[in-house]
Amino acid sequence: MKARPEIVTVIKRLLCFTRNPLIRWSDRLEAALMIGAVLLALLAIPFAAAVGSGAYAEGKGRAAEQAANRQETTAVLLADAPPVHVRLDGVPLDEKAEAVARWTVPGGLIREGVVTVDAGTATGNEVRIWLDASGRPVEAPVTDDDALSQGIGVGTGLWLGWVTLVATVFLACRAALGRSRAAEWAREWRRVAQDRPAA
Template identity: 85%
Template sequence: MKARPEIVTVITRRNPLIRWSDRLEAALMIGAVLLVLLAIPFAAAAGSGAYAEGRERAVEQAANRQETTAVLLADAPPVHVRLDGVPLDEKVEVAARWTGPGGLIREGVVTVDAGMVTGNEVRIWLDALGHPVEAPVTDTDALSQGIGVGTGLWLGWLTLVATVFLACRAALGRRRAAEWAREWQRIAQNRPAA
């Protein structure tokens, strides 16, 4: 929503053809544009906070997780194929064996791609106790989260402001149409018979 020069003219100029609803609509548009622009710093701050939080989580997880190799003890279910012949990228859980912290051999369930067979090696991440966990959050993940939060908040605010503005504009349009109808009716009643 960009304020056009005509809008400012509608608000400030004295013109008998400009109704109060035209002035109100112009003021609402300027207000909506200002509200959307003023929300940018708040959305950026929220995104920056989400990024900082993600970075802290990435540092903490990188310090407490280690990568190792696990050997599958069973076959994973076969890969499913869509009707058009494209294989689905599915993750499944399969029994595996790995060496945990302190050199302890452990067995458990790990998440792998469908179609893997017994004896395949997969890279997994372990927590401090040697249990399989998700890979640690990366800086890229934290950045994506920050951008997503900031952009999402701003777009949500933009949608709300635009919805309120359009609802007010529609109400003003209906009121103007009703005023025109009354004006034409009054003119028709005052018109001399031919």
């Protein structure tokens, strides 16, 4: 009973790195392209991680800046927000709407303006809003979790985009090699047909 070949031998056979005369040059080229594609995908991981880390650091800095310049307060609605829309299956949509509200800024000054609230919120309800340094309504500050999600998303998206590009180029080259092999087979069959003696 033959012993199982070593893993290196198996890899060599899979990648066509043997002296088998039946292996064509195109098979070896395709194997080399496959190795190159895998290496390019792996080498891109540190670069994608670095870009993702940069995006995370930028988002974290923005979160710290916004947290320092924005403050949360309570506003009272002066008008009903537009009603909640319902899907065809009867499930209400979780959406935002704008409504007029009144709030107090630091220093005791009362202001009125349009704020973003949940759709369907009735007049007189209290809602939490964020104000900038001048007392105007703004979006909630970015959190560290948002910055982390942004960093992961940027890094992962960059790497997946690179892998998609590399895979597309590899598949295009593989298709071209396939057409070349098919044409080579056709030439060989024509040569065989010409060399065969007539009956």
